[in-house]
Amino acid sequence: MKKLLVPLFLIVYINSGLAQNFITKPGFFKSEMENDMADKVIKALDQLYQDMADHDLSGEFLTASHQDLTMAVLNRYLISPLKRRRTRLGNFTNQIMHLYPIAAEKCMVSIGHITKTTSELQYQISLIADISGPKITFSNPLHHYARYWKKQRIGNITYHFRESINVARALAFDEKNSMIAEKFGISPDKFDFYMCDDEQEVLNLLGVGLMAERTGQTRNGFGVYLKTICSIMNHEDFSHDVFHYYSGKVNASKNRNWITEEGVAYLWGNAYYTDKNGEMISHSRLVNELKAYMTQNADTDLLDLFTNNTKIFKDIAPEISVTSTISGIFAQEVEDQKGMEGVQLLINCGSKNRMENYFKAIESLLGVTKKNFNKRLAQLIAKYE
Numbered sequence: 001m002k003k004l005l006v007p008l009f010l011i012v013y014i015n016s017g018l019a020q021n022f023i024t025k026p027g028f029f030k031s032e033m034e035n036d037m038a039d040k041v042i043k044a045l046d047q048l049y050q051d052m053a054d055h056d057l058s059g060e061f062l063t064a065s066h067q068d069l070t071m072a073v074l075n076r077y078l079i080s081p082l083k084r085r086r087t088r089l090g091n092f093t094n095q096i097m098h099l100y101p102i103a104a105e106k107c108m109v110s111i112g113h114i115t116k117t118t119s120e121l122q123y124q125i126s127l128i129a130d131i132s133g134p135k136i137t138f139s140n141p142l143h144h145y146a147r148y149w150k151k152q153r154i155g156n157i158t159y160h161f162r163e164s165i166n167v168a169r170a171l172a173f174d175e176k177n178s179m180i181a182e183k184f185g186i187s188p189d190k191f192d193f194y195m196c197d198d199e200q201e202v203l204n205l206l207g208v209g210l211m212a213e214r215t216g217q218t219r220n221g222f223g224v225y226l227k228t229i230c231s232i233m234n235h236e237d238f239s240h241d242v243f244h245y246y247s248g249k250v251n252a253s254k255n256r257n258w259i260t261e262e263g264v265a266y267l268w269g270n271a272y273y274t275d276k277n278g279e280m281i282s283h284s285r286l287v288n289e290l291k292a293y294m295t296q297n298a299d300t301d302l303l304d305l306f307t308n309n310t311k312i313f314k315d316i317a318p319e320i321s322v323t324s325t326i327s328g329i330f331a332q333e334v335e336d337q338k339g340m341e342g343v344q345l346l347i348n349c350g351s352k353n354r355m356e357n358y359f360k361a362i363e364s365l366l367g368v369t370k371k372n373f374n375k376r377l378a379q380l381i382a383k384y385e
């Protein structure tokens with residue numbers, strides 16, 4: 001009998017360890033919801049957190065509609081940052097901050113993630129709990145927050161916005177969306193495009209009230225995830241990442257060389273970031289800036305600029321890369337000489353040892369070597385007007 005008691009005790013102990021409560025209630029917690037319904041939602045939320053605890057998310061506790069978007073947002077703004085920091089949800093106090101009804105059988109929940117070691121709030125995530133079915137499930141609040149926004153369809157893009165959009169820019173983006181898809185031989189996708197003033201507004205719209213790593217940052221958008229885009233600095237053109245999106249559909253990630261990827265994204269799309277006037281930066285503008293830089297700096301070593309990504313475009317935008325600008329020039333030459341087949345070889349020259357593989361690819365496609373790099377590139381730059 002004694003022999004049996006010990007294992008039973010152990011089983012109970014181990015089980016209680018597994019059923020750790022992830023969600024805690026702070027002293028200030030209040031809710032207009034019935035106590036037992038509030039407890040049910042918190043219990044379901046706890047199950048979702050159990051599901052995410054090991055940096056994985058099965059989708060079992062997510063609402064079927066918008067499930068992929070909910071997963072993408074949780075992965076990008078909570079699970080991946082924790083993974084990068086080599087920490088886990090269990091190292092945080094995950095505190096329920098808000099729980100309130102927003103519609104029949106729907107409520108908003110907001111969870112603050114406070115580090116146990118420093119007691120600092122580092123992440124805050126909001127989700128909509130759907131309490132209509134036999135099981136409570138959770139989804140991203142984007143569609144709820146934007147439900148009263150205006151909508152306008154421009155080609156394959158449905159813009160969601162508060163006041164107005166710049167139709168000329170939207171038309172240009174729609175055209176680029178079709179052009180890039182067609183280059184890869186696939187049909188263009190339809191996108192839902194949410195116009196946001198800056199990155200903090202993007203985060204709020206996606207239910208990310210706070211992300212420690214992105215505090216005070218304004219310049220990034222979101223997407224393309226589940227055909228959803230949130231703008232970069234309220235600009236209608238998202239073609240830089242649309243290029244990466246289509247390339248990712250066609251090419252295997254182990255082959256994709258990110259020196260080429262960025263160059264082609266600059267060339268066919270734009271430089272991703274806006275300039276000081278809120279305009280997107282085209283590749284041809286950057287090549288002309290590079291030309292002007294070479295005139296002012298007669299001893300410019302283009303190979304050195306390319307390999308060290310020297311910051312020469314600071315006056316336009318701090319993030320702009322001369323490596324990507326030059327890679328775009330070579331991509332154009334490959335396209336002119338070898339067509340899309342050549343561009344695909346350049347894109348797929350390998351994700352590892354990217355610089356080495358890139359040099360091998362431009363040598364085999366264009367005969368450009370480190371030795372003749374400066375001369376050949378200067379000849380290509382001279383073609384631009």
Ligand SMILES: [Zn+2]
Nearest residue numbers: 240244262265
């Ligand atoms: Zn890029």
